[in-house]
Amino acid sequence: MDDWKSKQGIYGAADPDDMDADVPLNDEARQPLSRKVSIASSKVNPYRMVIILRLFVLCVFLRYRILNPVPEAIPLWLTSIVCEIWFAVSWILDQFPKWYPIDRETYLDRLSLRYEREGEPSMLSPVDLFVSTVDPLKEPPLVTANTVLSILAVDYPVDKVSCYVSDDGASMLSFESLSETAEFARKWVPFCKKFNIEPRAPEFYFSRKVDYLKDKVQPTFVQERRAMKREYEEFKVRINALVSKAQKVPEEGWIMKDGTPWPGNNTRDHPGMIQVFLGHSGGLDTEGNELPRLVYVSREKRPGFQHHKKAGAMNRQIRVSAVLTNAPFMLNLDCDHYINNSKAIRESMCFLMDPQVGRKVCYVQFPQRFDGIDAHDRYANRNTVFFDINMKGLDGIQGPVYVGTGCVFRRQALYGYNPPSGPKRPKMVTCDCCPCFGRKKRKGGKDGLPEGVADGVQVGEISSLALQEWTATRSR
Template sequence: MLTFESLSETAEFARKWVPFCKKHNIEPRAPEFYFQQKIDYLKDKIQPSFVKERRAMKREYEEFKIRINALVAKAQKVPEEGWTMADGTAWPGNNPRDHPGMIQVFLGHSGGLDTDGNELPRLVYVSREKRPGFQHHKKAGAMNALIRVSAVLTNGAYLLNVDCDHYFNSSKALREAMCFMMDPALGRKTCYVQFPQRFDGIDLHDRYANRNIVFFDINMKGLDGIQGPMYVGTGCCFNRQALYGYDPVLTEADLEPNIVVKSCCGGRKKKNKSYMDNKNRMMKRTESSAPIFNMEDIEEGIEGYEDERSMLMSQKRLEKRFGQSPIFTASTFMTQGGIPPSTNPASLLKEAIHVISCGYEDKTEWGKEIGWIYGSVTEDILTGFKMHARGWISIYCMPPRPCFKGSAPINLSDRLNQVLRWALGSVEILFSRHCPIWYNYGGRLKLLERVAYINTIVYPITSLPLIAYCVLPAICLLTNKFIIPEISNYAGMFFILMFASIFATGILELRWSGVGIEDWWRNEQFWVIGGTSAHLFAVFQGLLKVLAGIDTNFTVTSKANDEDGDFAELYVFKWTSLLIPPTTVLVINLVGMVAGISYAINSGYQSWGPLFGKLFFSIWVILHLYPFLKGLMGKQNRTPTIVIVWSILLASIFSLLWVKIDPFISDTQKAVAMGQCGVNC
């Protein structure tokens, strides 16, 4: 009810806000962020009426915010009998888990005009049907319902996906995407155009690497030279045909194998069978933009269509693929968008309600082969991977002005839980049939693109060796032994060369991408923080979920906070189990440093040389975990007792067990040390 009424208020405000933005070329067009800007808003504004109109619009917006806040306050107290609508009837969505599908068109062809008399873009409220016993698949299911509703009502050829915590920072975002989507050669094989994510409200030094600069400005930019970037869940413009599971229109050059094998004479060997099959199938695809058909043909059968896809599919196969909606099925063949000409406008709303019913996807390919793919909490990775596996390419668009901006969790606990969700999704994909390691070999997914996807799903497992490497320096100090054996000069040379190549690669990446050294270092630090906490939990939680069917949720409870200021949220502490492993690693290394220094003091000057080598590695671990330590202490240098107790307990148990077992000394050496070897000494 709150969403419905807020959308109604938004529609009324849009009638004034949209013409104001168009008249004065306002950027950004999100009013909250536009009026918050601390800039000279008179710059480049030559119309004398601008100041007066801006002042009036700001007043309108403040009144709009008051009305929205009043709705939010009203929604906090739910009446015992439930909400009622303006006409006195009960609100159908009083039970959020059991209600019918609801659609309300606020703006568009129904008469929604702005104050200048121009037609506004269509604004539609959609609430899909919810019933007990039906799986709704969260965001992926909601997106699939929106695909079907939009296809029935408007059927635009392209879709834009933006999360609720993001906003348009540039009104030219769609135009940027259309430069690629409508390109005569590139557009036929482009499944989506992905924009980088940019964020507001992050502290100056980006303590927890919320901006993800290395990922968005190096990794994603690099993928643009292979088969395209991955879909990251927001800020993405889609080709509707790609979401329907259709193959791209590829040329013969596109169908060439990724690696061309040549004979000793220089000629190519015979092309493999899968390549020839792909070529024959794709060359047969018609290039007509819209087939000739009518609704009667779809209901009676599809024989006689000029489009070969329609000729090959029987009516039952269409229903099994898209569901039992003739109008929606007809819209899937309109490659350039638009409603089929024979469709009755009066029946569209009824059909739109039908396609968002909770049982519509049963026994269809929704979530399996078409639309957003189910099976992982990171449905975005799965969805993009399926498109790339069919041969589609994607584009990474990085205009000078960021097209979309959003908000990011800036306190430690929320950030770790966000990383946990991403890592858990990767583990789920790793153990699913869609795992890039083995899925669709011999298809159209390029080898390097497959390697990139494999890297995306296996990275949580690196937390296991990372934990070991973070603990080993402390073990060296506690046992007074150096875990790394002495190496020869020859082996040392190779080690130096390897380290130099890694260093040179990093420098070249930074120069190529324009990423600063501080952003790179923050990324390295949070890789260790996430690897020793969220990634480790994701591995075990994912194994429990996939192998045993146990869905473990880590609850987060907020700690009271009285801080004010722009970054007050940065110092809010929320208890979560994710804090224990990295805190334990910190305690072990700090204890190891104290033990190592104590041993050196008691052993004389000759022991200080080896000590510095051991201390270096422990200090290196602590430097990587420094943002975590700073966030753990908070602004008032207070750490929850439970975190300290658990971490010290685990560190003590680990240290005592290691000293007791001492795995680097053989049984004979132990016996000699204890004087129990007898005649064997």
């Protein structure tokens, strides 16, 4: 367990007020880290005029319908009137979020001036990133691997980044593929940072039909890119071999390399599992630089309990991360949702760490973008109206909704209080079936629950105040 040290203490970000009092900042560093940008009136006013015109026509129509009943079919007429009024109210409510859309602009240079000074440790806040997966045969391990690799290669201090992969299916295939991903990351991460690669998910970087030599000036780039592409193809073959092997489950169940049975052979009845693949003890790349943490998590399952949903898996990730790293901010992603902009975390910090409004921001929701869609998007798979119009409109009146993924939460918003500022940690007491943090071993659980079954809360919905414009891409 490592310490996140700062002016405020362990595991926390530096308090902006204290930092201003102790360290002189130039005028640029004291400026806000983000600002609202109103949509041009020439774009919004025509739409507003159309709304008003349609509202007038709707009122005239409803007045005519109400004042002209149909005596021969009063029940049918009354039913149609109720439906039409209901439609009108629903349409009016749908127009409110679209009346005042806004954009937001961030200032990464000011963020660096304020929290990253030359010759001093970075004071950016740590971030825990959560990736959720269930069935590796339905959610290909290669897609999950690309998501994890894009996280490990983000442009953020490596000692501030921790990636937790939740395997709710307790699959040995997911475990082994994550082990292979950790080994490949030792080569992929330094390559991305050396040549400033975008996006940093290898499958989508190598498949892009663009001039990959644009803005590249180092003569060794072509040679190293060719070698890295060959390494990635070999990595894909190893992952494909694991998938092929997992197609047929042995009668006696899966056996690990040390000869012991895989604890997750029964996906509905198994202990909790935690494995750290990368960290300070062994998380070095091929150039000897430190890599972000990578942790495998599979929560405990017992028969007779309804704990097979994503919310419960995320809740367990929050608990595990609270013991291992306890970062004040958390970003959750689906397994097919890779980060297509390596500075995305910095963008969110421009809202969450802003000294003026940051303390009031609960979470920052990223819009989604999609790969593998035809140029004209004839089936509207990009959800352009929702992300580019509705969400911006909601941001203009209060804040966007949480869409279930691509969201950076403030841990305090879920806990109700700040992460602890001291080094004290609850003791780990080992039970027969699972590690229990800060609890004594019991013969029987609370409310008659059997031993080892932890009661918990679900991650619920909370309100927000900021919508961030940089994107994290969901692959198709």
